Amino acid sequence: MSKKLAVVALGGNALLRGDQVGTIEEQEQNTTDTLENLVFLIREGYDLVITHGNGPQVGNILMRNDAGEQMYGIAQMPIDICVADSQGGIGYMIERMFKNVLNRHGIEKNVVCLVTTVLVDKDDPAFTDPQKRVGKIYNREQADELARAKGWVFREEVKTEGGFRRVVPSPKPVGIMNHDLIRELARRGNIVIAAGGGGVPVYIDEKNDVRPAEAVIDKDLASALLASTIGADEFYILTDVPYVYINYKKPDQEIKEFLDYNDTVKYLNEGQFSKGSMAPKIEACLNFIRAGGSKSVITEAFRLEDRRYGTKITMEYD
Numbered sequence: 349m350s351k352k353l354a355v356v357a358l359g360g361n362a363l364l365r366g367d368q369v370g371t372i373e374e375q376e377q378n379t380t381d382t383l384e385n386l387v388f389l390i391r392e393g394y395d396l397v398i399t400h401g402n403g404p405q406v407g408n409i410l411m412r413n414d415a416g417e418q419m420y421g422i423a424q425m426p427i428d429i430c431v432a433d434s435q436g437g438i439g440y441m442i443e444r445m446f447k448n449v450l451n452r453h454g455i456e457k458n459v460v461c462l463v464t465t466v467l468v469d470k471d472d473p474a475f476t477d478p479q480k481r482v483g484k485i486y487n488r489e490q491a492d493e494l495a496r497a498k499g500w501v502f503r504e505e506v507k508t509e510g511g512f513r514r515v516v517p518s519p520k521p522v523g524i525m526n527h528d529l530i531r532e533l534a535r536r537g538n539i540v541i542a543a544g545g546g547g548v549p550v551y552i553d554e555k556n557d558v559r560p561a562e563a564v565i566d567k568d569l570a571s572a573l574l575a576s577t578i579g580a581d582e583f584y585i586l587t588d589v590p591y592v593y594i595n596y597k598k599p600d601q602e603i604k605e606f607l608d609y610n611d612t613v614k615y616l617n618e619g620q621f622s623k624g625s626m627a628p629k630i631e632a633c634l635n636f637i638r639a640g641g642s643k644s645v646i647t648e649a650f651r652l653e654d655r656r657y658g659t660k661i662t663m664e665y666d
Contacts, residue, residue, distance in 0.1 A: 351393050353534060355575035356584040357568060357632075358382060358400040362649035363438065366588075370404055372441075378649075379445045382586060385652040386446075387453050395534045397578065398442060399571040402434040402545030406564075409433050410483035427482070427516060428548050428560035435463050435544035442541050458538040462530065466547025466570050467523035468561055480518040480564050485511040517563040521547065521570045524577050525558075531578035546570040572632035576639035583636040585629050586649040592630070592659035594620045607661045609637050633661045 362382040368374045389396060409430045416422035425433075439461030446459045478501050486494065491502040491512035505511040524530070524543065534540045546565030553559045568585055575583040591603045594615055607615075612634060621627040633644035647658030 351395050351535075352581040353395045353397070353531075353579065354389060354582045354584060355397045355399065355571060355578075355580045356386060356389075356586065356652075357571040358398060358442070358649070359567065359585065359587050362586045363400065364404055370408070376441060376445055379442055380449060382649045383442070383446050383449045385586075385650060387449065387455070388653045390450075390455060390457070390539075394582075395537065397530060397534050397540045397542055397574065397580070398446075399543045399567060399574065400438055400442060400541070400545070401567045402431065402438055405438055406430050406434040406545060407483055414484060426560060427562050427564065428550070431545050431548045431564065432463055435548065436461070439463070439541045439544055446539060459541070460533060460538055461541040461544075462526065462533075464530075464543045464547045464574075465525040465550045465558065466521045466543060466565055466573075467525060468519040468549050468551055468563065468565065469522055470551040470553075470559075470561070472517070472519035474517040474519040474563070475561075478515040478517045480516050481505075481513045482516055482564065483514050485513050488512060517561075518566060519549065519561070519563055521565050521573045524570070524574045525550070527574065527577045530574070534578070543567070543570050543574045566628050566632075568629050568632035569635065572636040572644075575636050576641060580636075581642050583633065583641055583644045584652065585632065585644070585646045586652060587629065587646060588648060589646075590648040590651055590657040592621075592626065592646050596620070596622075596626075604659050607659060609634065609661070609663045612661055637661060637663055 363375055363378055364370055365378060413424045417424050443459045443461045450457055485505055485508050487510055494500050495502060500514050502512040503515045505513050530540055530542050546567040547570050549561040549563045549565050550558050551561055572583060591605060593601050593603055595601050612630060616630050621630050629646055633646065636644050644661040645658045651657040
């Protein structure tokens, strides 16, 4: 067990860039370019667990649900099944692309994808205040009809006049199921893809049965929980910016390459990080450090290997 264990969360433009339509060719190329940046970790002797987002993909699955029901009467699947679908599809893509990358580098390793369930608290306040927007945009009439027929909750879209979008709860993850297996596989030298899209949200009922939750989980928070649960040494979040900034996009914008725990908490409490993008990543990194992890890194997806880039967060910075 002398090797370091790292959890790497793929997000942002690691899989799909904002200016792309999302063809499989685009996603495969982006994934390949990102995974090339992970080869150096393998050469340096790290064991690896990879997590990933699923924002556009699971949204597309939900829209296919809608189209199938409206056009052909195909029964819609609940969100937990859609998240599991996205885990399988994206995980397969990462697995295949990584095998090809390793082959080009002459590295022989198993790459395995696990559909991962993540425990949430059924009494989490998020279930009474759904905020996470999913699926397509509807007009008011359509939204009202779906609210009546399915009990869905909608909120008005700020950027689309007269548009409404479904919102679902986003509870905090409290446990990773099968985490012992994930750790064992990784520690045996296999590259493990797990907890995709934040994991499939489930809870344990009064009969000790595993029940699905109509919710989505923040993938960075789930990835950090996975990292701390399996005893990872380092936690990486790959996104679309090379650093964390304070006073972002202001005249006095400042790059923060190194941050200690206390300063990071201070900046978070000051509102330096956007709630919709950077704040959850910062919270995830802090959670990992607080649980005993040695280092969290936030960096651009295609710059991981270049250590001049990236914000490194540790408990104390010397």
